[in-house]
Amino acid sequence: MDGIHVLQRVVEAVNECLSECAVVGIPPPKHPLGTIDVLKVINKGSAQGGPKGKFWVLDPVDGTLGFVRGDQYAVALALIADGEVVLGVLGCPNFPMKKVWLNYHHRYYRLASKLHPPSSDLWHKGFVLIAKKGAGQAWMEPLAWNLQGSHIVKIFKAVKVSLIDDPAEATFCEPVEKANSSHSFTAGVADSLGLRKHPLRVYSMAKYAAIARGDAEIFMKFAKAGYKEKIWDHAAGVLIVQEAGGVVTDAGGQPLDFSKGRYLEGLDRGIIASSGKRLHEKLLAAVEESWDSSSL
Ligand SMILES: Nc1ncnc2c1ncn2[C@@H]1O[C@H](COP(=O)(O)O)[C@@H](OP(=O)(O)O)[C@H]1O
Numbered sequence: 001m002d003g004i005h006v007l008q009r010v011v012e013a014v015n016e017c018l019s020e021c022a023v024v025g026i027p028p029p030k031h032p033l034g035t036i037d038v039l040k041v042i043n044k045g046s047a048q049g050g051p052k053g054k055f056w057v058l059d060p061v062d063g064t065l066g067f068v069r070g071d072q073y074a075v076a077l078a079l080i081a082d083g084e085v086v087l088g089v090l091g092c093p094n095f096p097m098k099k100v101w102l103n104y105h106h107r108y109y110r111l112a113s114k115l116h117p118p119s120s121d122l123w124h125k126g127f128v129l130i131a132k133k134g135a136g137q138a139w140m141e142p143l144a145w146n147l148q149g150s151h152i153v154k155i156f157k158a159v160k161v162s163l164i165d166d167p168a169e170a171t172f173c174e175p176v177e178k179a180n181s182s183h184s185f186t187a188g189v190a191d192s193l194g195l196r197k198h199p200l201r202v203y204s205m206a207k208y209a210a211i212a213r214g215d216a217e218i219f220m221k222f223a224k225a226g227y228k229e230k231i232w233d234h235a236a237g238v239l240i241v242q243e244a245g246g247v248v249t250d251a252g253g254q255p256l257d258f259s260k261g262r263y264l265e266g267l268d269r270g271i272i273a274s275s276g277k278r279l280h281e282k283l284l285a286a287v288e289e290s291w292d293s294s295s296l
Protein backbone atom coordinates (compact mmCIF):
# COMPACT_ATOMS: atom_id res chain seq x y z
CA MET A 1 0.00 0.00 0.00
CA ASP A 2 1.43 3.43 -0.85
CA GLY A 3 1.24 6.47 1.43
CA ILE A 4 -1.97 7.93 0.03
CA HIS A 5 -3.81 4.61 0.37
CA VAL A 6 -2.56 4.14 3.93
CA LEU A 7 -3.81 7.65 4.73
CA GLN A 8 -7.21 6.90 3.18
CA ARG A 9 -7.45 3.68 5.20
CA VAL A 10 -6.51 5.55 8.40
CA VAL A 11 -9.21 8.18 7.77
CA GLU A 12 -11.77 5.42 7.12
CA ALA A 13 -10.74 3.56 10.28
CA VAL A 14 -11.01 6.73 12.37
CA ASN A 15 -14.51 7.35 11.03
CA GLU A 16 -15.52 3.72 11.56
CA CYS A 17 -14.48 4.02 15.23
CA LEU A 18 -16.19 7.39 15.65
CA SER A 19 -19.43 5.98 14.24
CA GLU A 20 -19.45 3.50 17.15
CA CYS A 21 -18.61 5.98 19.90
CA ALA A 22 -22.26 6.20 21.04
CA VAL A 23 -21.71 2.66 22.41
CA VAL A 24 -19.48 4.17 25.11
CA GLY A 25 -21.73 7.17 25.68
CA ILE A 26 -19.92 9.74 23.52
CA PRO A 27 -22.03 11.49 20.86
CA PRO A 28 -20.63 10.78 17.37
CA PRO A 29 -19.54 13.77 15.24
CA LYS A 30 -22.26 15.21 12.96
CA HIS A 31 -20.12 14.61 9.84
CA PRO A 32 -17.30 12.15 9.15
CA LEU A 33 -13.83 13.67 9.64
CA GLY A 34 -11.94 14.61 6.47
CA THR A 35 -8.29 13.84 5.75
CA ILE A 36 -7.09 17.26 6.95
CA ASP A 37 -9.02 16.93 10.24
CA VAL A 38 -7.38 13.56 10.91
CA LEU A 39 -3.90 14.85 10.00
CA LYS A 40 -4.35 17.84 12.32
CA VAL A 41 -5.18 15.50 15.21
CA ILE A 42 -2.14 13.30 14.44
CA ASN A 43 0.08 16.41 14.42
CA LYS A 44 -1.01 17.18 17.95
CA GLY A 45 1.04 14.18 19.09
CA SER A 46 4.14 16.23 19.87
CA ALA A 47 4.14 16.35 23.69
CA GLN A 48 7.57 15.85 25.24
CA GLY A 49 6.18 14.57 28.55
CA GLY A 50 7.56 15.83 31.85
CA PRO A 51 6.51 16.42 35.46
CA LYS A 52 3.66 18.90 34.92
CA GLY A 53 0.36 18.84 33.05
CA LYS A 54 -1.72 16.14 31.46
CA PHE A 55 -0.93 14.22 28.29
CA TRP A 56 -1.80 10.96 26.55
CA VAL A 57 0.82 8.36 25.73
CA LEU A 58 0.00 6.04 22.84
CA ASP A 59 1.83 3.05 21.44
CA PRO A 60 -0.40 2.17 18.48
CA VAL A 61 1.41 -1.10 17.79
CA ASP A 62 3.56 -2.30 20.65
CA GLY A 63 5.58 -5.40 19.85
CA THR A 64 5.93 -4.47 16.19
CA LEU A 65 7.79 -7.70 15.48
CA GLY A 66 5.01 -9.75 17.03
CA PHE A 67 2.49 -7.84 14.91
CA VAL A 68 4.31 -8.37 11.60
CA ARG A 69 4.89 -12.03 12.47
CA GLY A 70 1.17 -12.56 13.19
CA ASP A 71 1.83 -13.20 16.87
CA GLN A 72 1.13 -11.20 20.06
CA TYR A 73 1.05 -7.40 20.01
CA ALA A 74 -0.71 -4.70 21.98
CA VAL A 75 -2.29 -1.29 21.52
CA ALA A 76 -1.44 0.77 24.59
CA LEU A 77 -2.85 4.08 25.75
CA ALA A 78 -2.15 5.87 29.03
CA LEU A 79 -3.02 9.22 30.54
CA ILE A 80 -0.24 10.86 32.55
CA ALA A 81 -1.06 13.70 34.93
CA ASP A 82 1.70 15.58 36.75
CA GLY A 83 4.11 12.72 36.13
CA GLU A 84 1.80 9.92 37.35
CA VAL A 85 0.03 7.37 35.18
CA VAL A 86 -3.65 7.84 36.04
CA LEU A 87 -5.35 5.78 33.33
CA GLY A 88 -4.18 2.75 31.37
CA VAL A 89 -5.82 0.94 28.47
CA LEU A 90 -4.23 -2.11 26.87
CA GLY A 91 -5.72 -3.91 23.89
CA CYS A 92 -4.36 -7.40 23.17
CA PRO A 93 -6.28 -8.69 20.10
CA ASN A 94 -4.45 -12.05 19.79
CA PHE A 95 -4.23 -12.95 23.47
CA PRO A 96 -5.70 -16.44 23.95
CA MET A 97 -8.06 -17.15 26.83
CA LYS A 98 -6.48 -20.55 27.43
CA LYS A 99 -3.12 -19.58 28.85
CA VAL A 100 -1.36 -22.69 27.56
CA TRP A 101 -1.61 -21.18 24.06
CA LEU A 102 0.59 -18.26 25.11
CA ASN A 103 3.51 -20.69 24.90
CA TYR A 104 3.04 -21.08 21.16
CA HIS A 105 3.26 -18.77 18.18
CA HIS A 106 -0.22 -17.44 17.39
CA ARG A 107 -0.16 -19.16 13.97
CA TYR A 108 -0.64 -22.55 15.71
CA TYR A 109 -3.61 -21.14 17.58
CA ARG A 110 -5.14 -19.90 14.31
CA LEU A 111 -4.53 -23.30 12.74
CA ALA A 112 -6.11 -25.14 15.68
CA SER A 113 -9.09 -22.76 15.54
CA LYS A 114 -9.55 -23.64 11.86
CA LEU A 115 -9.44 -27.36 12.55
CA HIS A 116 -11.77 -27.10 15.55
CA PRO A 117 -13.64 -23.80 15.12
CA PRO A 118 -14.84 -22.36 18.43
CA SER A 119 -18.61 -21.85 18.46
CA SER A 120 -19.47 -18.44 16.97
CA ASP A 121 -20.80 -16.98 20.20
CA LEU A 122 -17.90 -18.19 22.29
CA TRP A 123 -15.29 -15.60 23.08
CA HIS A 124 -11.89 -17.24 22.92
CA LYS A 125 -9.26 -14.55 22.32
CA GLY A 126 -8.63 -10.83 22.55
CA PHE A 127 -9.51 -8.23 25.14
CA VAL A 128 -9.02 -4.69 26.31
CA LEU A 129 -7.76 -4.14 29.87
CA ILE A 130 -8.48 -0.88 31.66
CA ALA A 131 -7.30 0.57 34.97
CA LYS A 132 -7.72 3.85 36.78
CA LYS A 133 -5.17 4.89 39.39
CA GLY A 134 -6.34 4.25 42.94
CA ALA A 135 -9.36 2.13 41.96
CA GLY A 136 -7.74 -1.04 43.30
CA GLN A 137 -9.24 -2.89 40.34
CA ALA A 138 -8.40 -3.56 36.73
CA TRP A 139 -11.08 -4.48 34.22
CA MET A 140 -11.21 -6.63 31.13
CA GLU A 141 -13.57 -6.20 28.21
CA PRO A 142 -13.65 -9.18 25.84
CA LEU A 143 -13.10 -8.44 22.16
CA ALA A 144 -15.96 -10.54 20.86
CA TRP A 145 -17.45 -10.33 17.38
CA ASN A 146 -20.76 -11.61 16.09
CA LEU A 147 -21.21 -13.30 12.71
CA GLN A 148 -21.83 -9.94 11.03
CA GLY A 149 -18.42 -8.78 12.24
CA SER A 150 -19.78 -6.27 14.78
CA HIS A 151 -18.14 -5.86 18.15
CA ILE A 152 -20.33 -7.33 20.89
CA VAL A 153 -19.79 -5.19 23.95
CA LYS A 154 -20.00 -7.34 27.02
CA ILE A 155 -19.85 -6.47 30.66
CA PHE A 156 -16.40 -5.61 31.99
CA LYS A 157 -14.92 -8.34 34.18
CA ALA A 158 -12.55 -7.57 37.06
CA VAL A 159 -9.09 -9.13 36.69
CA LYS A 160 -6.74 -10.00 39.54
CA VAL A 161 -3.14 -11.13 39.74
CA SER A 162 -2.27 -14.72 40.62
CA LEU A 163 -2.11 -15.76 44.29
CA ILE A 164 0.95 -17.96 43.71
CA ASP A 165 3.94 -16.72 45.69
CA ASP A 166 6.05 -19.87 45.70
CA PRO A 167 8.76 -19.41 43.01
CA ALA A 168 8.69 -23.15 42.27
CA GLU A 169 5.10 -22.74 41.06
CA ALA A 170 5.55 -19.38 39.36
CA THR A 171 5.74 -18.65 35.63
CA PHE A 172 7.98 -15.84 34.43
CA CYS A 173 7.64 -14.02 31.16
CA GLU A 174 10.10 -11.98 29.14
CA PRO A 175 10.59 -10.55 25.62
CA VAL A 176 10.95 -13.00 22.73
CA GLU A 177 13.88 -11.05 21.32
CA LYS A 178 17.11 -11.52 23.22
CA ALA A 179 18.29 -8.25 21.71
CA ASN A 180 15.63 -6.54 23.88
CA SER A 181 16.37 -8.33 27.15
CA SER A 182 19.17 -10.63 28.24
CA HIS A 183 17.83 -14.19 28.35
CA SER A 184 21.02 -15.44 29.94
CA PHE A 185 20.78 -12.97 32.82
CA THR A 186 17.11 -13.77 33.50
CA ALA A 187 17.93 -17.50 33.34
CA GLY A 188 20.47 -16.90 36.14
CA VAL A 189 17.90 -14.97 38.19
CA ALA A 190 15.31 -17.70 37.60
CA ASP A 191 17.77 -20.30 38.79
CA SER A 192 18.72 -18.33 41.89
CA LEU A 193 15.05 -17.69 42.71
CA GLY A 194 14.11 -21.34 42.27
CA LEU A 195 11.80 -20.92 39.29
CA ARG A 196 11.20 -24.31 37.68
CA LYS A 197 9.03 -23.56 34.69
CA HIS A 198 10.29 -22.59 31.25
CA PRO A 199 10.13 -18.85 30.56
CA LEU A 200 7.06 -17.67 28.71
CA ARG A 201 8.39 -15.55 25.83
CA VAL A 202 5.79 -13.16 24.52
CA TYR A 203 6.04 -10.07 22.32
CA SER A 204 4.85 -6.69 23.58
CA MET A 205 3.04 -5.38 26.62
CA ALA A 206 0.85 -8.48 26.45
CA LYS A 207 3.30 -9.63 29.18
CA TYR A 208 1.88 -7.02 31.57
CA ALA A 209 -1.58 -8.31 30.63
CA ALA A 210 -0.47 -11.86 31.49
CA ILE A 211 0.60 -10.72 34.99
CA ALA A 212 -2.56 -8.65 35.58
CA ARG A 213 -4.81 -11.56 34.53
CA GLY A 214 -2.94 -14.11 36.65
CA ASP A 215 -1.61 -16.07 33.65
CA ALA A 216 1.99 -15.53 34.85
CA GLU A 217 3.56 -14.28 38.07
CA ILE A 218 6.78 -12.55 37.03
CA PHE A 219 7.95 -10.30 34.18
CA MET A 220 11.59 -9.30 33.72
CA LYS A 221 13.19 -7.05 31.13
CA PHE A 222 16.91 -6.34 31.25
CA ALA A 223 17.92 -4.39 28.17
CA LYS A 224 21.52 -3.81 27.13
CA ALA A 225 23.36 -1.06 29.01
CA GLY A 226 22.70 2.28 27.31
CA TYR A 227 19.20 1.40 26.02
CA LYS A 228 16.66 3.92 27.28
CA GLU A 229 13.19 2.55 27.99
CA LYS A 230 10.35 4.67 26.58
CA ILE A 231 7.33 5.64 28.67
CA TRP A 232 4.85 4.45 26.01
CA ASP A 233 6.25 0.90 26.21
CA HIS A 234 5.29 0.59 29.89
CA ALA A 235 2.84 3.23 31.18
CA ALA A 236 -0.47 1.44 30.52
CA GLY A 237 0.84 -2.00 31.51
CA VAL A 238 2.41 -0.81 34.76
CA LEU A 239 -0.80 0.82 36.01
CA ILE A 240 -2.92 -2.18 35.01
CA VAL A 241 -0.62 -4.60 36.87
CA GLN A 242 -0.55 -2.38 39.95
CA GLU A 243 -4.32 -1.93 40.10
CA ALA A 244 -4.81 -5.68 39.60
CA GLY A 245 -2.73 -6.19 42.77
CA GLY A 246 0.80 -6.59 41.37
CA VAL A 247 4.06 -4.73 41.88
CA VAL A 248 6.30 -3.10 39.25
CA THR A 249 9.70 -1.54 40.00
CA ASP A 250 13.16 -1.21 38.57
CA ALA A 251 15.82 -3.69 39.67
CA GLY A 252 16.66 -1.49 42.66
CA GLY A 253 13.06 -1.71 43.91
CA GLN A 254 12.13 1.86 42.93
CA PRO A 255 8.89 2.67 41.11
CA LEU A 256 9.25 3.60 37.43
CA ASP A 257 9.40 7.37 37.01
CA PHE A 258 7.06 8.66 34.29
CA SER A 259 7.76 12.31 35.08
CA LYS A 260 11.06 12.79 33.27
CA GLY A 261 9.94 13.16 29.66
CA ARG A 262 9.80 10.52 26.96
CA TYR A 263 12.21 8.11 28.64
CA LEU A 264 12.20 6.27 31.97
CA GLU A 265 15.23 8.23 33.17
CA GLY A 266 17.15 6.96 36.17
CA LEU A 267 15.99 3.39 35.71
CA ASP A 268 18.15 1.05 37.76
CA ARG A 269 19.27 -1.81 35.44
CA GLY A 270 15.96 -3.36 34.40
CA ILE A 271 12.22 -3.65 34.93
CA ILE A 272 10.60 -6.31 37.06
CA ALA A 273 6.95 -6.95 37.74
CA SER A 274 5.39 -9.56 39.93
CA SER A 275 2.04 -10.68 41.23
CA GLY A 276 2.67 -9.62 44.83
CA LYS A 277 4.98 -8.05 47.39
CA ARG A 278 6.41 -11.28 48.83
CA LEU A 279 7.40 -12.65 45.44
CA HIS A 280 8.74 -9.26 44.42
CA GLU A 281 11.07 -9.07 47.43
CA LYS A 282 12.46 -12.53 46.61
CA LEU A 283 12.88 -11.47 43.00
CA LEU A 284 14.79 -8.30 43.94
CA ALA A 285 17.12 -10.39 46.13
CA ALA A 286 17.69 -12.89 43.30
CA VAL A 287 18.51 -10.06 40.86
CA GLU A 288 21.07 -8.68 43.34
CA GLU A 289 22.62 -12.12 43.78
CA SER A 290 22.96 -12.67 40.03
CA TRP A 291 24.02 -9.16 39.07
CA ASP A 292 27.69 -9.21 40.12
CA SER A 293 28.42 -12.37 38.19
CA SER A 294 26.63 -11.11 35.08
CA SER A 295 28.20 -9.33 32.14
CA LEU A 296 25.43 -6.74 31.78
N1 LIG B 1 17.41 -2.93 21.85
C1 LIG B 1 16.31 -2.86 22.58
N2 LIG B 1 16.35 -3.14 23.90
C2 LIG B 1 15.25 -3.11 24.63
N3 LIG B 1 14.02 -2.81 24.18
C3 LIG B 1 13.92 -2.52 22.87
C4 LIG B 1 15.04 -2.52 22.02
N4 LIG B 1 14.62 -2.20 20.79
C5 LIG B 1 13.29 -1.98 20.87
N5 LIG B 1 12.87 -2.18 22.14
C6 LIG B 1 11.53 -1.98 22.67
O1 LIG B 1 10.91 -3.23 23.00
C7 LIG B 1 9.57 -3.16 22.60
C8 LIG B 1 9.03 -4.51 22.31
O2 LIG B 1 8.99 -5.17 23.49
P1 LIG B 1 9.16 -6.72 23.58
O3 LIG B 1 10.57 -7.06 23.21
O4 LIG B 1 8.83 -6.96 25.00
O5 LIG B 1 8.19 -7.32 22.62
C9 LIG B 1 9.58 -2.31 21.37
O6 LIG B 1 8.33 -1.73 21.24
P2 LIG B 1 7.75 -1.49 19.77
O7 LIG B 1 7.59 -2.83 19.14
O8 LIG B 1 6.45 -0.81 20.07
O9 LIG B 1 8.75 -0.63 19.08
C10 LIG B 1 10.66 -1.30 21.64
O10 LIG B 1 10.17 -0.12 22.20
Ligand SMILES: [Mg+2]
Nearest residue numbers: 059062063233
Ligand atom coordinates in the same frame (compact mmCIF):
# COMPACT_ATOMS: atom_id res chain seq x y z
MG1 LIG C 1 6.35 -0.32 22.00
